[in-house]
Amino acid sequence: MDSFFAWIKTIYESGALDKSSETYKTVQYAVNQESYLRKFLDNAIIPLDNNDAEQSIKAFCVEKHSWHIIDSNNGAEASAILYSIAETAKANGLKPYEYFKYTSKKS
Numbered sequence: 001m002d003s004f005f006a007w008i009k010t011i012y013e014s015g016a017l018d019k020s021s022e023t024y025k026t027v028q029y030a031v032n033q034e035s036y037l038r039k040f041l042d043n044a045i046i047p048l049d050n051n052d053a054e055q056s057i058k059a060f061c062v063e064k065h066s067w068h069i070i071d072s073n074n075g076a077e078a079s080a081i082l083y084s085i086a087e088t089a090k091a092n093g094l095k096p097y098e099y100f101k102y103t104s105k106k107s
Helices: 002-014 022-032 051-066 073-091 096-104
Strands: none
Touching (some): 002 022, 051 073
């Protein structure tokens, strides 16, 4: 990582890149986010990528097109809460339907 950031800073500071290019923006991002991009080195629980997070919201992004019936802030907030609980249940190896059923039982 030290070698990578030394290299990327050399490129960034050289002024050789066109500031309107995507390459420049990517290099600038890496330089500006260095402390955050190094976090996984300090804590082994931090994943190297965010694939799990992206996969967990993929269904939401696909399904949102059929949710046009949620036409109020309260409805959208309630849906977001329920969706978040369901995805958290899945992330913890639980079946969302069974989890909701279990947690909704009255004592």
